[in-house]
Amino acid sequence: MTREEIIKKVAETLSEEFEVEQDVITPDAVIYDTLDLDSLSLVDLVAVVQYTFKVKIPVSDLPSVKTFNDLYDYIESHQ
Amino acid sequence: MEQRVVITGMGIWSCLGQTLDDVRQALYDGKSGIIFSQERKDMGYRSALCTYVPMPDLKKKISRTQRQFMPEEAMYAYAATEQALQNAGLDQDYIDNHEVGIIYGNDSVAEATMNALDRFREFKDTSACGSGAIFQSMNSTITMNLACLFRLRGINLTSAAACASSSLAIGNAYLLIKNGLSDCIITGGAQENNAYVVASFDGIQAFSTREDEPSKACRPFDKNRDGLVPGGGAATVILESYEHAVKRGAPILAEIVGWGFSGNGDHISTPNVAGPARSLELALKNGGVNPTEVGYVNAHATSTHAGDGREAMAIKQIFGDYAVPVTSTKSQTGHEMWAAGAAECVYSMLMMKGGFIAGNLNFEEPDEETACVNVIPETTEKHFDMFLSNSFGFGGTNSTLIVKNIE
Secondary structure (H helix, E strand, O other), X not given: OOHHHHHHHHHHHHHHHHOOOHHHOOOOOEHHHHOOXXXXXXXXXXXXXXXXXXXXXXXXXXXXXXXXXXXXXXXXXXX | OOOOEEEEEEEEEEOOEOOHHHHHHHHHHOXXXXXXXXXXXXXXXXXXXXXXXXXXXXXXOOOHHHHOOOOHHHHHHHHHHHHHHHHHOOOHHHHHHOOEEEEEEXXXXXHHHHHHHHHHHHHOOHHHHOOOHHHHOOOOHHHHHHHHHOOOOOOEEEEOEOEOXXXXXXXHHHHHHHOOOOOEEEEEEEEOOOOOOOHHHHHOOOEOOOOOOHHHHOOOOEOOOOOEOEOOEEXXXXXXXXXXXXXXXXOOOEEEEEEEEEEOOOOOXXXXXXXXXXXXXXXHHHHOOOHHHOOEEEOOOOOOHHHHHHHHHHHHHHHOOOOOEEEOOHHHHOEOHHHHXXXXXXXXXXXXXXXXXXXXXXXXXXXOOHHHOEXXXXXXXXXXXXXXXXXXXXXXXXXXXXXXXXX
8 A cells, every 4th residue: 555545544444433524634633632532442543553454553652653644654664 | 118119201212113102103003113134134044034223323412432332232222211311301410410220121242242253353453352342242231331321320230131131120120219229210121133133043943934024924922923023122211219200390100010020940942831920920919919900911922832822821820811901012013132121111101101002913813822812903992001011031031010000
């Protein structure tokens, strides 16, 4: 998947899963704030990324994934 | 001191309708909620008869995070409970300042469990189950969700007793209030209605195969019955002590005057006569009710040969020469299983308040066992002030409620 495809797919899947508008999912936006995540719904982020991109984000890597840009980087480098 | 226990509100989410008015009319009109599902047939069902129950749209009422914890049956239960609370005039402010409990019937979480474990097995990773899976896939999912959503601070308990689950939920709520341990309890039952929950039930060939005539498939007490039709949905009733209801100016609809229960101590799926008869007898005895005071019996009868016949004989044994009117509303709704006792309590309440008995659809001719009861085949205008509702379940668990009208 190209980076452009990853960006488009992230916007589509996360907006549907977390019921937010696609346009709030921007590269510099902070994921936790944008998707209103708590400790439980964070598990859903990990699960959705896993189903959609077949990429597992271990708990130890989560602190480094703060913005959507970080998430695109992570998916791109772990495909 | 023993308390009188009254019903002050009810709500329904059923294949016959999703408001009390619509369901009352559907009962009166003899509407059938039974359909044929090509989807189930394609999946491999022997009998693809079922019911259609719409999913309530809760997006505007419950946050996404909270909905993640709710399987289908909890959503049905929420919708029925919201109606019942409104019907009872119980708002959130009142609930926040008083101890209101919940006892609700549920005995499966099949689809939620399957979805979570499918993902776990596919990805070999527990977090793939998602955040809601643990809360969706426990049998107490309805009571845990509703207690948090409505901020309930009283008893919080799930009743799991097969097809007697919700009747026993109401019975236990009645007992707690009667004994002065609670003032107000939300009670009822829900049943998931997806294509997975009853796959194994279909596997034991318990369902009617009259697929070419869905509305004629469920025919309790009829000679040509050939099995049940699975259904789903939810029903809620609000129980309060009479004193509590009067004090808060609640609408008092009816009074639970008797509850009986028993175990067959016998076969896991084949019922007997003695067990149900003891449940009926105990309900009458506990309520101090003479059988002739009962104006209508809402039977458990699911449209199986063994079950309907033995229930008919149990009714005959207890009511003797008094030909009490009997119907099974499952002829219209299919078998709402874990929700059945509560749903049938609501259906019977609607009939009692509406002055009619909904006809037992498809009752054309009795067989040797069912000829002993007075089955009402067509909707009949009839005033009655007391009904008895039976619910029986696998494992030989029986529950009988007796409810008296309050004008």
